[in-house]
Amino acid sequence: xxxxxxxxxxxxxxxxxxxxxxxxxxxxxxxxxxxxxxxxxxxxxxxxxxxxxxxxxxxxxxxxxxxxxxxxxxxxxxxxxxxxxxxxxxxxxxxxxxxxxxxxxxxxxxxxxxxxx
Amino acid sequence: xxxxxxxxxxxxxxxxxxxxxxxxxxxxxxxxxxxxxxxxxxxxxxxxxxxxxxxxxxxxxxxxxxxxxxxxxxxxxxxxxxxxxxxxxxxxxxxxxxxxxxxxxxxxxx
Numbered sequence: 001x002x003x004x005x006x007x008x009x010x011x012x013x014x015x016x017x018x019x020x021x022x023x024x025x026x027x028x029x030x031x032x033x034x035x036x037x038x039x040x041x042x043x044x045x046x047x048x049x050x051x052x053x054x055x056x057x058x059x060x061x062x063x064x065x066x067x068x069x070x071x072x073x074x075x076x077x078x079x080x081x082x083x084x085x086x087x088x089x090x091x092x093x094x095x096x097x098x099x100x101x102x103x104x105x106x107x108x109x110x111x112x113x114x115x116x117x
Numbered sequence: 118x119x120x121x122x123x124x125x126x127x128x129x130x131x132x133x134x135x136x137x138x139x140x141x142x143x144x145x146x147x148x149x150x151x152x153x154x155x156x157x158x159x160x161x162x163x164x165x166x167x168x169x170x171x172x173x174x175x176x177x178x179x180x181x182x183x184x185x186x187x188x189x190x191x192x193x194x195x196x197x198x199x200x201x202x203x204x205x206x207x208x209x210x211x212x213x214x215x216x217x218x219x220x221x222x223x224x225x226x227x
Contacts, residue, residue: 035216044221045155045163045206050214059214095162103153103168104208110162 002026004096004108011114017084020111022096023077029106033099034079036070038092039110046092050099051079086115119143121209123219129197129226137222138189139207145188151210152190154183156203157221163206167192194224202226 003025010018022034036048049060049070058070067084079096094111097104120142129135139146139154146152152170155163165174167183170190180195190207207219 037218044204045157045208045218047208047216047218050216057214061215101168101172102151102210103165104155104163105165105168105174107162107164 002028002098002106004098004106006094006096006108006111009112009114011116012086014087014115014117016086016115017082018086018090018113020081020083020094020096020113022079022081022108024098027077029098029100030077034070034072035097035099035104036081037095037097037104039095040089040092043092048094049081053077053079083113086113088115091115119211119217121207121217121219123205123207123222125220126223126225129194129224131197131199131226133197134193134195135197135224136186137192137194137205137207137224138186139191139209139219140189141209146185146190146209148185149210150190152183152185153208154181154190154192155206155208156201157206158203166205197224197226199226 007021012018031054035050038046051058051070069082072079091114096108098106122140154167157163166177166181171183182193184191204221206221
């Protein structure tokens with residue numbers, strides 16, 4: 001069964017940017033949409049963005065417009081989430097998820113991002 | 118701004134049946150919403166329970182079922198077990214590539 005592997009925890013200062021990566025453990029499902037979802041401490045899940053690996057098209061939650069970019073590297077089948085202008089409220093676990101059935105079918109383990117001065 | 122609303126908390130006795138719901142602040146949930154449901158326990162990534170409104174994900178017990186009830190999506194647990202005590206989230210497709218999670222329901226089984 002395919003797993004999603006995410007990059008390690010990050011600690012950033014306010015105003016900085018963070019990049020989180022995500023790739024599948026096997027080179028499969030290369031054309032399946034990838035979502036990014038986050039969860040702040042003690043809070044619920046929040047959808048952030050999705051990317052279509054086939055053409056790189058994206059959609060973003062309105063609250064992140066302008067400071068969030070999701071991309072993919074087709075040569076390595078690695079997906080990236082870049083979030084800029086970080087503030088303390090961005091402290092969260094960031095998950096990537098692979099869509100198989102118009103859903104969030106396979107989840108990565110999450111990447112902890114802490115924003116603190 | 119559209120919001121997806123779930124009951125903040127629910128309690129059920131072991132062996133009992135509970136229905137959690139997922140509603141839109143404006144409009145109705147339909148099959149075009151690609152409703153899916155997730156279970157999450159503390160410290161763990163979410164687990165997919167239901168997709169496409171009512172299709173169980175692989176390995177999910179048949180005591181979990183999804184449906185549309187009126188203008189809401191519903192997740193029913195029939196014969197709840199202590200292990201079902203978790204947070205449950207729905208997510209809806211809003212169109213134009215946009216998805217929206219509900220706030221989640223904390224289910225207690227006691």
